[in-house]
Amino acid sequence: MQPEEIIELYASRFKIEITFKMFKHIVGNFCYYFWTTVWRVPKGKTLDLERLKEMDERSKRLIAGAMNTIEAFVNFALIATGILQIIALEHAERVRNLHNWWMRTIPSDVPSEEMVKTVIQHEFHHHFRRFKHIAIYRIIKDKHCEKAKPPLQMAA
Structure with missing residues (x-):
């Protein structure tokens, strides 16, 4: 990699970490956990595609619902962050x-x-x-x- 590319990637990493910190500590996005018991997997394992394919339809719906909720919550945090930034710029x-x-x-x-x-x-x-x-x-x-x-x- 070229030095400029390394610096650019590192700067992007820093921006991501700052955004994550803002979501976690300022907006409070990660204060809630959306979970379903069907998501449980044995210790040391992950919920892979094969395991998901073997699940019944009800379990798949519950996991999809939990994932949709997580995605919506993150999107709301993004919107809230954007509103805070707009207020900061427009009403400093x-x-x-x-x-x-x-x-x-x-x-x-x-x-x-x-x-x-x-x-x-x-x-x-x-x-x-x-x-x-x-x-x-x-x-x-x-x-x-x-x-x-x-x-x-x-x-x-």
Whole structure:
């Protein structure tokens, strides 16, 4: 390989690892596991094409369903990441102005996806009641049930 090609491949590897880190830690894409018991294979074995061909139709449907769910979840993470990047590019100054807590490094002109996510979470949390007309507000309020808090917890 030519040195330029090696550098280009290494740079691509770095971009892939950063994207994976973003999916895992910022977007939370790998916090969920979609599994089915029919996917189990003996220890040390893999689910190869031959083993899949031997399965009954129900098992094949369950595995296909799990794989489709995984693919959809990854696609949603890609969309969420893209939205964070668009907000970072289009609303950089507003994001930086709303982000008012300590940071280890000073951000560049374009805020990171993590900064955008943090600002959105913070703003949503502090202005949640303004979203009464949005369906997600009603869903969350319907599912939220206040439990009686002991007096000491209320004092804290």
